[in-house]
Amino acid sequence: MLFNSLQYLVFFWLVVAAYWSVPHRFRWPLLVVASCYFYMALVPAYILILLLVILVDWGAGLWIGASEGWRRRLALWCSLGANIGILAIFKYWGFFHDLSADLARSLGVSRTPLPALSLLLPIGLSFHTFQSMSYTIEVYWRRQAPERHLGIYALYVLFFPQMVAGPIERPQNVLHQLREPKTFRSGQFLSGLRLILWGLFKKAVLADNLARIVDAAWTDPAAKGPGLLLAAVAFSFQILCDFWGYSDMARGSARCLGIDLMRNFDRPYASLSLGEFWRRWHISLSTWFRDYVYIPLGGSRVLPLRRDLNLLVVFTLSGFWHGANWAFLLWGGLHGAFRVLEDRLGLGKGRNLPWLRRAVVFAVVTLAWVFFRAGTLPAAVSWFHRLSLPAQGWHLPLSIWNALLPLGLGLCAWVEARRSGYLLERWHALPTSARLALLSLFVLLVLSFGRFDARNFIYFQF
Amino acid sequence: MPATSSTSSSDRRLLWLVRLAGLLAGAVFLAIRIPACGGALTQGRDALGGDLYQMARVEDFREPMPGESITPVVYGAPAESAQVVLIGDSHTRFARGGKSLASRLHERFPQLRSCAASVIHPRFFDPSDLLRLQRIRPGQVKLVVWESTERYLPDIALYRIPLPSHGWDTTARFDRFLQARDFSARWFTGSEAGYQYLLLNSRPTRGLMERWNTLRFHLAGELPSSIGAWTRSPARLFMDEEVTSAPLPAGRAPTSFRQPRDSLLAEAVAASLAEARDRLRRDFGAELVVVAVPAKGSLAHASLGYAYDGFLPRVDRALGRRGIRAVDTWNALSGLGDGALLRSETHLSPASYSLLSDSIAQAIGEAVPELRGR
Numbered sequence: 161m162l163f164n165s166l167q168y169l170v171f172f173w174l175v176v177a178a179y180w181s182v183p184h185r186f187r188w189p190l191l192v193v194a195s196c197y198f199y200m201a202l203v204p205a206y207i208l209i210l211l212l213v214i215l216v217d218w219g220a221g222l223w224i225g226a227s228e229g230w231r232r233r234l235a236l237w238c239s240l241g242a243n244i245g246i247l248a249i250f251k252y253w254g255f256f257h258d259l260s261a262d263l264a265r266s267l268g269v270s271r272t273p274l275p276a277l278s279l280l281l282p283i284g285l286s287f288h289t290f291q292s293m294s295y296t297i298e299v300y301w302r303r304q305a306p307e308r309h310l311g312i313y314a315l316y317v318l319f320f321p322q323m324v325a326g327p328i329e330r331p332q333n334v335l336h337q338l339r340e341p342k343t344f345r346s347g348q349f350l351s352g353l354r355l356i357l358w359g360l361f362k363k364a365v366l367a368d369n370l371a372r373i374v375d376a377a378w379t380d381p382a383a384k385g386p387g388l389l390l391a392a393v394a395f396s397f398q399i400l401c402d403f404w405g406y407s408d409m410a411r412g413s414a415r416c417l418g419i420d421l422m423r424n425f426d427r428p429y430a431s432l433s434l435g436e437f438w439r440r441w442h443i444s445l446s447t448w449f450r451d452y453v454y455i456p457l458g459g460s461r462v463l464p465l466r467r468d469l470n471l472l473v474v475f476t477l478s479g480f481w482h483g484a485n486w487a488f489l490l491w492g493g494l495h496g497a498f499r500v501l502e503d504r505l506g507l508g509k510g511r512n513l514p515w516l517r518r519a520v521v522f523a524v525v526t527l528a529w530v531f532f533r534a535g536t537l538p539a540a541v542s543w544f545h546r547l548s549l550p551a552q553g554w555h556l557p558l559s560i561w562n563a564l565l566p567l568g569l570g571l572c573a574w575v576e577a578r579r580s581g582y583l584l585e586r587w588h589a590l591p592t593s594a595r596l597a598l599l600s601l602f603v604l605l606v607l608s609f610g611r612f613d614a615r616n617f618i619y620f621q622f
Numbered sequence: 623m624p625a626t627s628s629t630s631s632s633d634r635r636l637l638w639l640v641r642l643a644g645l646l647a648g649a650v651f652l653a654i655r656i657p658a659c660g661g662a663l664t665q666g667r668d669a670l671g672g673d674l675y676q677m678a679r680v681e682d683f684r685e686p687m688p689g690e691s692i693t694p695v696v697y698g699a700p701a702e703s704a705q706v707v708l709i710g711d712s713h714t715r716f717a718r719g720g721k722s723l724a725s726r727l728h729e730r731f732p733q734l735r736s737c738a739a740s741v742i743h744p745r746f747f748d749p750s751d752l753l754r755l756q757r758i759r760p761g762q763v764k765l766v767v768w769e770s771t772e773r774y775l776p777d778i779a780l781y782r783i784p785l786p787s788h789g790w791d792t793t794a795r796f797d798r799f800l801q802a803r804d805f806s807a808r809w810f811t812g813s814e815a816g817y818q819y820l821l822l823n824s825r826p827t828r829g830l831m832e833r834w835n836t837l838r839f840h841l842a843g844e845l846p847s848s849i850g851a852w853t854r855s856p857a858r859l860f861m862d863e864e865v866t867s868a869p870l871p872a873g874r875a876p877t878s879f880r881q882p883r884d885s886l887l888a889e890a891v892a893a894s895l896a897e898a899r900d901r902l903r904r905d906f907g908a909e910l911v912v913v914a915v916p917a918k919g920s921l922a923h924a925s926l927g928y929a930y931d932g933f934l935p936r937v938d939r940a941l942g943r944r945g946i947r948a949v950d951t952w953n954a955l956s957g958l959g960d961g962a963l964l965r966s967e968t969h970l971s972p973a974s975y976s977l978l979s980d981s982i983a984q985a986i987g988e989a990v991p992e993l994r995g996r
Binding site (some may be wrong): 165344350 | 630632633635636637640641642643644645646647648650651806810811813814817818821
């Protein structure tokens, strides 16, 4: 189910009203059923995979909690093996199959070592397997007690606002919230609704309108010349608004149910360095890789060469997490290489020339997004080739309405820079009628300029 | 009151509003799944004159056309005695304010077997394949009348005739498959289309949506998808796909109403249909008659402020050069002027269908002389 659909509008109000109308002991079953329904609105059969992941990791958590020594390690590896195995089969099989076929061909072997499987990737698989793994790893490190209640644990993985595209939560942040009784607070509920509306603005008005420009450049084989550069910049903002909008709607939906999820974005294009960018972009995934891969590899408390290697490994893995092909690997590798370069040259330190530094970071990130958007290496190479050609009459399909998009992006940047303090104070200082009028105007703006053709979120493919 | 034990009065007031919204959401949830609830909330299509949304936009949310059930869509003469087979899309079975085109023709030609194939499907068939699926043997059929809308003509002709999503295969196994698919769509995967249908057709929202989008269309010159707009003098309802010029996303409609419809495309359509005609002649000894029904946007191009690109007459000429019979629908229907169209429908008026059935009957008579004059 997509947050930007009528289906979700109906579902959300139905669930929220039921949630706040039933006693606490019925709330977790209600949310589990609702979350299963939410997931089944996409591909019903794939709920079975999710239930398998839940059962395996819940069992593994209990086993880890009750064991010591090698049994404890074995339980952890069973859990990690199951999660990575499911990912390998559904997400990476095709990649390894193609790789093995290429290798076999180059060695003169006619038979492909791996059989071909044509499986559809269950939506959000990378997200919920990573969230599941974070639970068993935290239990193994004794930073989280094993959850004995299967229903509460299932809800930790299934919780519909964040199950398909994050934020990838940690058990310490969510499990206790799912257990605790909650009281309806209008302030919290309304702030959740505001967040949903704000996320919808980012998605339907900004991201989906930018998508028109981006898609025109990427799907038209005749597209060439400097217009492609503008489309690349448009994609940088499209993916930001798309994913940030999703995260806001996820956090807003959860907040309406009295549950606070972590922030996933913090104005990433305002970063002065690439390191800072990754502390502000997809925060839940960046911290996942930092805590469960980078630090166990030794982090930055090792020799400089080893640290560089750690960075490269983490970023390449991050690229591989996004997609099982060379373009995503290269995208991750590029970020890793730039991070190493930034560290070695000391470019990430200091705060002088902020606008120039922001421009450089944005340019690097935009360049890397080309591989991300292309999806395949040949498509990315073709894009760079076509960029170097003269436009020969081709131009981006811009209309007078596209001129409003920079205004929308500017509004978004302005609000995001001030929303936590100044704007919130001013908002609460306004009389109720003024707030209602402003909200109505904003809703009208979203309805007028938004695209509501239930367009998928970019990160749903992961 | 579990959630209100320690809440303030403002919290309680808001909570009641939330519950009210929940009740409304529950009603809407049931409305698209239980036809009786949906019927109570919507205005009824006869009053609106509008299958337009359902047919043109609300994909996969299938309901019977007025006065007709979905199965069987194949009706008329039994396969072994059919002399004329009519393959068509929604124009063939549309029956508002009069009889459907298929019924009209069936009255004149008892040996006519009509098949409604209204849904573009990724798998495509040739007319000869369709006849084989109907278990019609060579020599049994003399003529295949193939009706298509102008908008889908390139899609269908270049990618062959569409496989209908229902009706052709009436085996119990296929029916069970369809039932399972419908259940899954109705309760899980396809409800978005149902909600769209409800939003665009329910009593409180329909007029509001149309006025809002009409305003948008006249101000911005474009429409959000799924929604129609009215034109003034004469007042007509059009879908966004009929009035905008932006290309559809890749894969949705490879060659659509919106693509540049140049002479090359007209020639390609005619060449493809010539191949289909040759196969019909070779495999069944049957002739082909093409009936391309003009789109509403084409017939009413003047009220939309567009110039018609003359695509249909060009296709007709290209067909003529290849010796394929085609009914001259453009001249026949454009002669009806404003009376050719329904007010809020993508389909045509009863007068148009009457005129079309006359033209098709004439074409059948010319192609199969022994059927002439019925």
